[in-house]
Amino acid sequence: AEEGNVTTVTIVHTNDTHSRVNDGVGFPKISSKVKALKEANPNVILVDAGDTFHGQTFATISKGESIVKVMNAVGYDVMTPGNHDFNYGQGRLLELAGLAQFPIVSANVVKADGTTLLEPYVIKEVGGLKIGIFGLSTPETAVKTNPKNVEGLTFADPVETAKKMVKELQAKDVDAIIALMHLGIDKESTDTSYRVRDNVEGIDLIIDGHSHSTLDTIDNEGKTTKIVSTGEYNNNLGIVNLTFENGELKSVEPVVFSSEAAAELEADAQISDLIAAVTEENKVITSVVVGKTDVVLDGAREHVRGGETNLSNLITDAMLTLSGADMAITNGGGIRASIDAGDITMEEVITVLPFGNYVIVKEYTGAQILAALEHGTASYPELAGGFAQVAGATFTLDLNKEAGKRVSNVKINGVPLDLNKTYKVATNDFMAVGGDGYEMLKEGKLVAELSALDEILIEYIQSLESIPAEVRPRMTVIEKT
Ligand code: ATP
Ligand code: ZN
Secondary structure, eight states, X not given: OOTTOEEEEEEEEEOOOTTOTTSTTHHHHHHHHHHHHHHHOSOEEEEEOSOOSOSSHHHHTTTTHHHHHHHHHHTOOEEOOOGGGGTTOHHHXXXXXXXXXSOBBOSSEEOTTSSBSSBSEEEEEETTEEEEEEEEEOTTHHHHSOGGGGTTOXXXXXXHHHHHHHHHHHHTTOSEEEEEEXXXXXXXXXXXXXXXXXXXXXXXXXXXOSSOOBGGGSOOTTOSSEEEOBOSTTSEEEEEEEEEETTEEEEEEEEEEEHHHHTTSOOOHHHHHHHHHHHHHHHHHHTOEEEEESSOBOOOHHHHTTSOOHHHXXXXXXXXXXHTOSEEEEEGGGOOOOBOSEEXXXXXXXXXXXXXXXXXXXXXEHHHHHHHHHHHHTTTTSOOTTOEEEESEEEEEETTSOTTSOEEEEEETTEXXXXXXXXXXXXXXXXXXXXXXXXXXXXXXXXXXXXXXXXXXXXXXXHOSSOOOSOOOOEEEEOOO
């Protein structure tokens, strides 16, 4: 910038939109807002902090391509991938990066040869200023997507990587450094954006995703580097004004543009039309009715991650019946939505099971099965993605005993489990490679790779006279005395 000049650069950011294209502010209004901002001041950079390409049918049917189309049309400048953006595999992520008219950056996703999978950073030149933006992805991706999707990749330490990036960007004479991160601020996580903020010097702004946090839940108290994030599902649009005087960054001011504020705003028809066209195309597939239920089939996160429901029973029964295995086990966290009473559409089934999981049959010993049940109930009654949903097996969970020793009275098809005997077990491909911490399921001989889990559920629904309304418990809990 010129001497004596004040330049404002406006950063507009989204995160964890999870393909909710029309929810909250929604992409059509984000587009209008960005256009309006650009009219007032052309120095606008539009960024996304991940968990963007996956979630609902709108995205999953085209393996993320529909979202890239929308983002291209809205005019995104850069994105960093979240864990869910690896859900279609790293090859597909690279394809999507190829289709995107903006770079997808991440500095800590490292291939076996030591190079990064994606570009580590981009330098945007606006208003005569150079803004360096580097990406960081959560190391939790290693366990939060199918391990197959990240095979051969390592997630380097965010703090060390950020230090390297700052050095590299400073050497390129940038005027400001932005870290675009999918790390989050969850206490249980070891690699939070707080850790990066508190251990790395030279970052001017952290734009975060992953924990679905909003500005008021982030502790920026007394910190020079601010962390901003906009919640989830397009509920808000983040806006940050960077003010430069004589090319020097003087202030960083976040503003939140809420869905309430967006109510006033007219949607960008071009984006609405694009979304409508994709939705229409998808209807051929999504509107197909596959069955009927008299009651809600319960897939609520707080139910399927901490207990059995009529829907979790239905899914494991489908796996058991169509695989012909001795038992079936799947993770509660893989069940992502409920199904309304009435017609069951393809759309609903895909929304319940969006991961494109395959059903895998492996041989395990009784001891391995017991270990899996112990693992899958270790957190109970706390919610856990890995909560064991089973069919073909029944067991008792005694809460008076310590975790790891609480499962007893396991029966397979009514017969007590023999620890030395081998059983055929149907599971999903995520767990079969150790997903959700099921290390013991990595072992065992592969017997068969069956169809996709959603297809198996559909086939099972179609084979039933009627869908059972009740929960058919396989786990008996002995409460603490
Ligand atoms: P968010 O979606 O809110 O960013 P997150 O993905 O970090 O959050 P959760 O919503 O808790 O966290 O989802 C993680 C859980 O999803 C895992 O614990 C697991 O149960 C399930 N999951 C993730 N990937 C798969 C997969 N490929 N197959 C089956 N289940 C999966
Ligand atoms: Zn996430």
